[in-house]
Amino acid sequence: MKQLLFGLLLSFSAVTYAQNVKKEVLFTIDNKPYYTDEFARVYNKNLDLVKDESQKDLTQYLELFIGYKLKINKANKLGLQNGTTYQNELKSYRTQLSKNYVTDSKVTKELVDEAYQRSLKEVKASHILITVDENASPEDTLKAYNKIVDLRKRVMAGEDFGKLAQENSQDPSAKENKGDLGYFSSFRMVYAFESAAFKTPKGKISNPIRTRFGYHIVKVDDVRDNRGEIQVAHIMILNPKPEDTDKDKAKNTINEIYKKLQQGEKFEDLAKQFSEDKSSSSKGGQLNRFGSGQLSSEEFENVAFSLTKDKPVSQPFQTKFGWHIVKLIERFPLKTFDEMKPELENKVGKDDRSRLITNSLNEKLRKKYPIKRNEKLYAAAAKAVTADFYENKWDLPKDTKPFDGKLFTIQDKDVTGTDFLKFIATQQKAGSGIRPVGKMVDKMYEKFVDEQLNAYYNDHLETEFPEFAAVMEEYRDGLLLFDLMEKEIWEKSKTDTIGLKNFYDTRKTNYQWKNRADVVIISSTNEKMIKEVQKMLKKGSTPDQIKEKLNTKDKVEVMTNAGTFEEGNDALPKGLQFKEGISEITKDGQYYFVTKVNKVLPAGIKTLEECKGKCINDYQQYLEQRWVDDLKTEFTVKTNPEVFERVKKELQK
Template sequence: MMKNFLSLFILVFLSTTAIFAQNKKEVLMTINGDPVYSNEFERVYKKNLDLVQDESQKDIDGYLQLFIDYKLKIAEAQAQNLDEASVYKSEFNKYRDQLSRNYLFEDKVTEELAKEAYERSKFEIDASHILIRVDYESVPQDTLAAYNKMKSIRERALKGEDFGELAKTFSEEPGAKERAGALGYFTVFNMVYPFESEAYNTKPGEISNIVRTSFGYHLIKVNDRREKLPKIVVSHIMISDKKGARTFNPEERINELYTMLKQGESFESLAKQFSDDKNSAVKGGKLKPFTKGDLRAPEFEDAAYKLKNIGDISKPVKTDFGWHIIRLDEKLPMETFEEQRLALEKKVSEGDRSKLVTTATNNKIKEKYGFKKGTSFIPFFDTYVTDEVLKRKWQMEPIPANEDKTLFTIGDKKVVYSDFANFIDTRQKTTRLYRQKEALLVALYDEFETEQLKDYFKDRLKDDNEDYAAVLTEYRDGLLIFDVMNKNIWQKAKEDTLAVQEYYAKTKDNYKWKQRVDADIYSATSKIYAQQIQTMLDKGKTSEEIKIALNTVDKVNVIITPGVFEIDQSELPNNLEIKKGTSAVYPSNDSFVVVFIKDILSPGYKTLDEVKGKVLSNYQNDLEKSWMESLRKKYTVQVDKKALKHVKKELK
């Protein structure tokens, strides 16, 4: 009995496995004979279903039509050779390089460097330094002379000579004499890695060891080490002074709001009603957490960090964005390593620490696929490559077959001298200038070997990792769809102004003003003041006279907003009775509103200039619809009903 059960279980398991394997490679449809597989449709369906707005397209048959349109656009992009464009190739290769880093740099060294950076990021260093210039290409005599000069300076500093004076006298850094070598405060990733490491490993008040970077030899004096400020959360009310011709004075408005806050008015209500930062206004003015240096407004940051207690409110602050009132809401603890991990590892892999990571990664690839050195390149290339390469003018000559030896082998791929020669020929135009040919050849070889190892890894990665291949395909398709839509729809619509004008003329009934009012909106702090405003308006008082009568230097009781408003605009009270003259009193948030309607404007057509964005969008939609109809006629799409049935069963 058990034997029969096991046999049945194995049979079912093998059948299921076979069906699964078959489904992965099952052809769902063909477009002009080219296959599209079921597993691609299933993956895209599961990933994008929530983004589909039309309910009729959320079932499999409906979504299949969207998927066919998607594949037709890609087919047309390839037919128009958009996948051969240099801009497309550059963008795609850039993304492939970025994506593959997630797989290339999964080694211990990245994590260790990220953790080190995290610990350092908790502090800022204030330091001064002295630089004696010498690069890695300098001859040994010059390098030794520079080192001995720095050694002598260090001995004088250790004996107590003033570091700033030594910097003024000896440092070869531009501006050293004016700043006496002072760098100010810096933190992790602000300096090249060897310099940063020496600075963080030197105690305040002490002189560092001599450290070499690509700039030369450095000597560092650490003046101070302080904890970095934690992030804070604030809310703000912003009145922009860049919103064109305003009907009020922005500085006067922010001072009015500040006075109202001192009177006890709700910060959230005023932010919702008056702040020009609409993204934060809907949240009562609340901003995302930040620390100093995160925002492009140092005046804002300084004012925010001067607030000591939760709930404290700043006086009006001027920045490049306008006027602000800031309230301190929360002081956050330092983020954990795990919270910052992705960002730190990204910086490690892209900055000068990447050299350490690259070496470790190259070794990992060599171990994974097998690596064997061939014939040394120096003897041959030192003669083959002329000194013209130092001027970026070397002309490559073909390498005879009998001299085209193997540089190295990675996996099943042989890399030969001519591959390296082609790399030198191309790269010489963009590499930095060298004085010595051998130094240049060594640098180029290291770069070439790394490129070859990574390219081999990336090529194999498509076969080794299905998720990577899927993401890469989606990005490639996305680029192609953008390019084909831009060429055939978006750019065409933008450039054909006559066609847009004709389209507007045909569809202008879709672009009408609703009934509007030319009005002054009075927001009062109490019903009593609102009623006083009604009385004064009925007596013919102007808005300026009302403001003078009800507001004082220390107290704002009314804010006036003039303008032309559609009757359902949010600035107007709900259920406002539309008639000329003074309105009733309407409660709004924590204030009371009176509207004085000076004129009622009848519905009418909006001009093309007023609705150009919307007209252009609708025109593009109609263009795309016609274009898709032409693509469905151009390409033959055949859906395999049996495969579609399998897909439906799998997705249900």
């Protein structure tokens, strides 16, 4: 829930909601002012998200906004803003949001352009990996490098790449897949690996490349155009559970359905009746469009993309989820650059490519915040670092006062020589292969300066970018509101069993079952067969006995569906009368139906257990409204009607 809340905040944070709204005090809570510009910004930003039309009414929305701010005041009054978890989460969200600002737009554009060009293709590649830590010693690094170079020589001399991968690659999956990574496009692999794959010609072997995992050589097996996206429908029968005795039931059922399709029955109708993917069955099995690598089953994707207008329906096949039949609905070509640009920019910021952007930003920050080093202090600090650093045994000088002077200044922030020495101390575990000590310290200094410049810039984003400050304020309020609601409403509604029971007892007529029936539904496209089914049902035959007699190896004449269904359920034949016994034969489209109603469960009030989820949700809303009313008495709220009328006119333009 929390990820959803802040995912929405982040998704809309980059949008500018321009309004010619003059900044005035709209209302106060205990004399703390809240202004028209924030009200206008939040109203416009959330307008498209609000489904309840009453909440789009400005007078109603003002009440919601005041209630929102009352809750924030209550959270602060309770001291929730001082909680460690809150502080850590706020810091985490700020770090996430700041990524949109601590970037170099020119370099970002170049990387986005490159990523789009690569996205037009899919590369099929294999690799051999020799692992080595990013911070490994020069000796270990050289050892790994020499090993990958030797393996490349063996490949170039004619040895089988797959066999060498199976025997030597330190990628655990290579034992089974011989290093084969399948097809991939941009952003599916770490950037250095991706670049090697896209720059190596088909059938060739790359030079050794270094990633955070170690050294690789890459063999490009194939390059094809990106398949774009596709939309399909499917019928799925779930794989048997461990406790199921009939392990072939799912397979037999999907084969029966496939025969029905071959007999000319409609895919959508069969999906509604029999597909066990409940998220799609009511829609005739239709799935959202997808591209390569977007589903959890590569096999499902490959079958889907293999379908054509001439062959739009697959044969039954099995994945780790179940047995499927897939039908092609529509193909979609790859998106244009303009359509993909926002998505690509977001991915570039999270990818290894961001290091290139960081390096470019460092150069800009050095120009934005020019610094002058205290050479005398630097020389003294550098001299204090010894070769013990390489063995992780170097300690700060016991007396750091001689280094407490200003090493350099960033705007209004002084950075001391002691700060620099402490930074060096933190770098020991990572190690450094740069020798002698003086050169290593010089390198550490450059890294330290970049770190300090970035930290200063990041710490002052609120003053550099007003929109960033506004979004951060929303984050702060959102986090506090979530913690407060969890404490005051959500947990109480779940644990206050007496209160929930009393709430249910006074409103139980709101929670009603429709008429329900325990039924067996049998369908066929053959009227003669359905008449035979009706006779057999009247004689007491079971669904399995009916299927065994009427269905053959080559042709499925009847299908069955059983369960307890509420009136109006799509699976029920239209016009079915809810009374025990064997129904008359009905027809809907090309299907004939006969139904055996085993038991009728009349409409009535649901028990608390049967409607618990809905009841808890209603109870939460009830508690929240009462709570907001209480807050209005706890805090003094004063609104400015004249100001509200002015902002109302502006927002309604």
